[in-house]
Amino acid sequence: MAAPVKVYGPPFSTAVARVMVTLIEKDVPFQLLPVNMAKAEHKKPDYLKLQPFGQVPAFQDGDGSITIFESRAISRYVCDKYANQGNKGLFGTNPLEKASIDQWLEAEGQNFSPPSSILVFQLTFAPRMKIKQDQNLIKQNEAKLARVLDVYDKRLNESRYLAGDDFTLADLSHLPNAHYLNGTDVGELFRSRKNVERWWAEVSSRESWKKVVEMQRSPAPTTS
Numbered sequence: 001m002a003a004p005v006k007v008y009g010p011p012f013s014t015a016v017a018r019v020m021v022t023l024i025e026k027d028v029p030f031q032l033l034p035v036n037m038a039k040a041e042h043k044k045p046d047y048l049k050l051q052p053f054g055q056v057p058a059f060q061d062g063d064g065s066i067t068i069f070e071s072r073a074i075s076r077y078v079c080d081k082y083a084n085q086g087n088k089g090l091f092g093t094n095p096l097e098k099a100s101i102d103q104w105l106e107a108e109g110q111n112f113s114p115p116s117s118i119l120v121f122q123l124t125f126a127p128r129m130k131i132k133q134d135q136n137l138i139k140q141n142e143a144k145l146a147r148v149l150d151v152y153d154k155r156l157n158e159s160r161y162l163a164g165d166d167f168t169l170a171d172l173s174h175l176p177n178a179h180y181l182n183g184t185d186v187g188e189l190f191r192s193r194k195n196v197e198r199w200w201a202e203v204s205s206r207e208s209w210k211k212v213v214e215m216q217r218s219p220a221p222t223t224s
């Protein structure tokens with residue numbers, strides 16, 4: 001049996017969590033390797049060989065011969081490499097399905113992620129790190145996120161999931177940031193939009209995501 005693939009980074013990181021939930025959906029055993037960000041291990045030369053920008057996650061196959069960074073690129077790779085196992089339609093099964101998933105995956109990365117990442121940091125991590133919150137930045141990004149969610153609400157009025165009838169990488173990619181936001185007052189932006197609320201209830205209750213949330217609470221080194 002092949003050795004588990006390796007994911008470097010802590011499970012509380014949204015980008016690490018994106019890769020973890022993909023691997024669980026695809027039934028790919030993985031080992032989570034700690035990177036102590038408080039000690040800036042992600043900026044050290046050895047780690048920079050895996051992720052040249054000094055961010056988590058980095059991904060390696062079981063024998064360490066392949067290294068990939070960028071959580072969405074890792075997720076796409078995992079879906080293609082393990083196409084015949086786990087959730088087989090996660091990244092589509094034909095060019096049109098893939099294009100539709102990619103379109104909403106890009107929307108997540110380019111439209112949803114910028115304001116939501118700022119809000120996650122300001123509302124969740126800054127208080128834990130005893131960093132003063134920037135109320136202007138919070139307001140501006142709430143307004144940006146509201147506009148993105150208006151588009152999503154319209155889309156989700158037409159289809160059950162973002163890319164169509166099935167749960168895909170496009171929905172999955174939203175889980176880490178949306179999870180943190182739904183634990184704050186900004187969750188109201190999701191709850192006040194009927195279709196977004198229905199979608200969020202559905203995607204956030206997937207078993208794969210529940211496992212990630214569990215691991216964020218009590219990080220375990222390996223899953224299989």
Ligand SMILES: N[C@@H](CCC(=O)N[C@@H](CS)C(=O)NCC(=O)O)C(=O)O
Binds near residue numbers: 056069
């Ligand atoms: N686009 C990258 C973003 C990675 C990223 O922003 N990681 C954060 C944690 S969620 C990080 O490493 N932050 C520390 C830093 O940038 O120094 C990806 O999706 O992998």
